[in-house]
Every structure is written in structure tokens, then in C-alpha cells.
Amino acid sequence: MIVLDNIVKSYALQGQSLPILRIRQWKVESGQRIALMGPSGSGKSTLLHLIGGVLKADSGELRVGSFELHRMREPARDSFRAANIGYMFQDFHLIPSLSARQNVELVMDRKLARRERQDRIEHWFERVGLTERMNHLPSQLSRGQQQRVAMIRALVNRPPLVLADEPTGSLDRVTAEKVMALLLQLCGEEKLTLLTVTHDDQLAGMYPTRVQMSEINELMAERTGGDAMAIRAGGAL
Numbered sequence: 001m002i003v004l005d006n007i008v009k010s011y012a013l014q015g016q017s018l019p020i021l022r023i024r025q026w027k028v029e030s031g032q033r034i035a036l037m038g039p040s041g042s043g044k045s046t047l048l049h050l051i052g053g054v055l056k057a058d059s060g061e062l063r064v065g066s067f068e069l070h071r072m073r074e075p076a077r078d079s080f081r082a083a084n085i086g087y088m089f090q091d092f093h094l095i096p097s098l099s100a101r102q103n104v105e106l107v108m109d110r111k112l113a114r115r116e117r118q119d120r121i122e123h124w125f126e127r128v129g130l131t132e133r134m135n136h137l138p139s140q141l142s143r144g145q146q147q148r149v150a151m152i153r154a155l156v157n158r159p160p161l162v163l164a165d166e167p168t169g170s171l172d173r174v175t176a177e178k179v180m181a182l183l184l185q186l187c188g189e190e191k192l193t194l195l196t197v198t199h200d201d202q203l204a205g206m207y208p209t210r211v212q213m214s215e216i217n218e219l220m221a222e223r224t225g226g227d228a229m230a231i232r233a234g235g236a237l
């Protein structure tokens with residue numbers, strides 16, 4: 001379970017503190033698959049970075065399972081992230097000089113026997129329909145295929161929590177729907193908690209649960225009309 005209590009996050013900008021998030025309470029149950037929606041600048045990526053331990057809140061309490069992220073320094077949060085979070089990004093972040101298989105192998109536990117690692121990799125490539133492409137470089141794959149490799153990389157260690165930031169944002173509609181459906185299916189089968197940022201209503205509609213940033217970020221709710229662009233522009237809140 002993820003629990004946020006009285007979380008405040010600001011960025012320092014040109015000597016000023018720019019408040020971005022104020023969340024009184026938000027809970028995500030284990031195994032939930034949530035589409036996180038909201039206008040540009042509403043703090044979606046910042047929220048994912050807080051939950052993933054990339055950033056630390058200014059104040060408040062944030063628990064992911066038994067981890068109290070608000071008490072942890074950066075090295076501890078880095079270890080937490082490596083062991084517990086699968087990340088997916090809009091632009092895949094695959095290493096161009098490594099094959100699809102090697103990109104996945106890179107994140108796998110070195111303590112696993114080589115045979116076991118290979119079996120797992122083959123199993124996952126089969127599940128996403130890319131068995132024939134395992135030894136291709138990212139540049140030899142379509143964008144949808146590249147994102148499926150990135151999906152394997154995010155899921156192969158069965159992290160309890162998967163954070164996906166606009167994972168289909170650079171794909172065409174048909175491919176985006178296929179990739180999103182696969183991500184939802186695999187996280188469902190593996191019982192992983194999935195938090196996906198998307199601005200696309202149609203893709204969000206595929207999710208069992210949808211959450212608008214305006215429902216949880218009080219800084220948005222306070223603004224009449226939820227004008228998050230003012231947050232982006234550094235407008236007074």
C-alpha cells in the first residue's frame with residue numbers, strides 16, 4: 001500500500017520556492033491499477049518521482065509498503081527504488097548499444113544462475129510477443145517494440161510497484177492502445193500495483209481506476225478553474 005499524509009513539495013526557482021504539490025491524504029491499495037490524469041504542470045511527474053524516491057517531499061509522510069520514504073536519505077531511497085520499483089518512460093531509455101535481451105539482463109539480479117536468468121528473459125519476451133527480436137538493437141525495433149522491451153525491463157524483477165510516466169506518449173494511437181493493454185494485463189496477472197501518468201482520456205478509460213490530480217493536489221483545487229498552467233508559470237498560489 002502507498003500512503004501519503006500531508007505531503008508538500010516545492011521547487012526552488014530563481015531564489016524562490018515554487019509550491020507544486022500539497023496532498024492531505026492519498027492511499028493506493030496493493031494491486032490497484034490507476035491512471036493518474038491532469039493538465040500539464042499539475043505535478044503528475046513530480047508525484048511519481050516522490051513515490052519512486054527520486055525526489056523527497058519538503059514535509060509530510062510517504063510510505064510505500066513498509067518503507068518510510070520521508071525518513072530515508074538519497075542512497076537508501078536509491079536502494080529502495082532498485083529493489084521495489086519498475087519505471088517506464090515516454091522515451092523508453094533503452095541503451096542503444098545493447099541488444100533488447102542485454103537491456104533487460106542489465107537490471108536482473110546477478111545472484112541468479114545464468115540459466116535461470118536466460119529462462120526468465122525468454123519467458124518475458126514470449127509474453128510480449130518479441131521472441132524473434134531478442135537479439136536486435138533498439139534501433140532495429142519499432143517504437144512499440146522498444147516500449148515492450150522497456151516494459152519487460154520494468155517488470156522482469158516483479159517489483160511490487162510499477163510507475164509509468166506517459167509510457168505511450170510517443171506512440172501512434174493503435175500502438176499506444178496495444179502497449180497500454182499489455183501493460184495492464186501483465187500487471188494484473190502479476191498482481192503488481194501500477195500507477196500510470198497519462199493525459200489521454202481514451203487510454204485512461206482502459207484503467208480500472210482513474211484519479212485526477214485536482215482530486216488530490218489541493219494547490220490545484222484551490223485555484224478556480226484548476227488553472228494548473230499558472231503553477232507551471234510560477235503564478236502565485
Ligand SMILES: Nc1ncnc2c1ncn2[C@@H]1O[C@H](COP(=O)(O)OP(=O)(O)OP(=O)(O)O)[C@@H](O)[C@H]1O
Pocket residue numbers: 011012013018020038039040041042043044045046047199231232233234
Ligand atoms: N526541477 C524543477 N525545478 C523547478 N520547477 C520544476 C522542476 N520540475 C518541475 N517543475 C515545475 O513543477 C510543475 C509540475 O511539473 P510536473 O512535471 O510534475 O508536471 P506534470 O503534471 O507531470 O506536467 P506534464 O504533463 O507537462 O509532464 C511545473 O510547473 C514544472 O515547471
